[in-house]
Amino acid sequence: MENIEINQKINKYDIIHPKCVIYKYTELETGIYYIGSTTNKKQRHSNHKSDFYNENLPSYNKPFYVELRRQNKNINNCSYEIIKKYYDISRKELSKHEEEYIKLYKNDELNCNKYSAYTGLTQLEQIKKRQLEKKEEIKEYNKKFMREYYELNKDKILEQKRKKYEENKGKKIECHICKCSFLYHNKHNHYYSQKHKKNFDLFKIKNNIID
Numbered sequence: 783m784e785n786i787e788i789n790q791k792i793n794k795y796d797i798i799h800p801k802c803v804i805y806k807y808t809e810l811e812t813g814i815y816y817i818g819s820t821t822n823k824k825q826r827h828s829n830h831k832s833d834f835y836n837e838n839l840p841s842y843n844k845p846f847y848v849e850l851r852r853q854n855k856n857i858n859n860c861s862y863e864i865i866k867k868y869y870d871i872s873r874k875e876l877s878k879h880e881e882e883y884i885k886l887y888k889n890d891e892l893n894c895n896k897y898s899a900y901t902g903l904t905q906l907e908q909i910k911k912r913q914l915e916k917k918e919e920i921k922e923y924n925k926k927f928m929r930e931y932y933e934l935n936k937d938k939i940l941e942q943k944r945k946k947y948e949e950n951k952g953k954k955i956e957c958h959i960c961k962c963s964f965l966y967h968n969k970h971n972h973y974y975s976q977k978h979k980k981n982f983d984l985f986k987i988k989n990n991i992i993d
């Protein structure tokens with residue numbers, strides 16, 4: 783039991799790795815490069831390839847890959863060079879060393895670590911941008927799908943609506959937040975009213991609900 787507790791407290795960034803490297807990936811024709819670090823050389827190599835080709839991975843939009851694609855270059859035409867080897871250090875320490883190296887090359891325009899020469903955005907900004915675009919794409923898709931679905935099933939949907947209307951005609955329902963009642967057909971008016979919103983906010987504060 784004690785052991786489990788101790789293990790849980792160990793952060794994976796604090797684990798000591800026997801061999802770590804800082805490396806440089808250089809595209810052979812253009813000379814653009816990327817500086818990275820790894821605790822597992824072999825794994826990192828294959829990750830670079832999947833990152834470059836797999837649009838669904840967030841790292842697909844790393845400035846280095848973006849720049850490679852923009853210049854019609856390929857991850858397979860890159861040289862791999864070890865800048866420095868470290869023994870028995872943690873991921874955390876390795877990251878610090880990596881940062882120092884990246885800083886050294888900061889003003890070199892062939893360096894693709896932080897900013898993309900193409901978009902002028904930082905890595906994080908690019909990832910955020912891509913996520914936002916993806917979200918919009920999904921929204922559009924859903925809209926289109928709903929429209930098509932409605933057109934195909936128009937009669938059925940209208941019939942269901944009519945049935946529901948008849949069933950609930952004159953029915954009263956209660957709002958447990960505002961402790962009041964209203965006609966079923968007015969429920970949207972109630973739930974979107976200022977009064978309900980205000981009461982709902984108070985309810986959330988009272989019950990420690992964070993959204």
Ligand SMILES: [Zn+2]
Pocket residue numbers: 957958959960961972973977978981
């Ligand atoms: Zn209410």
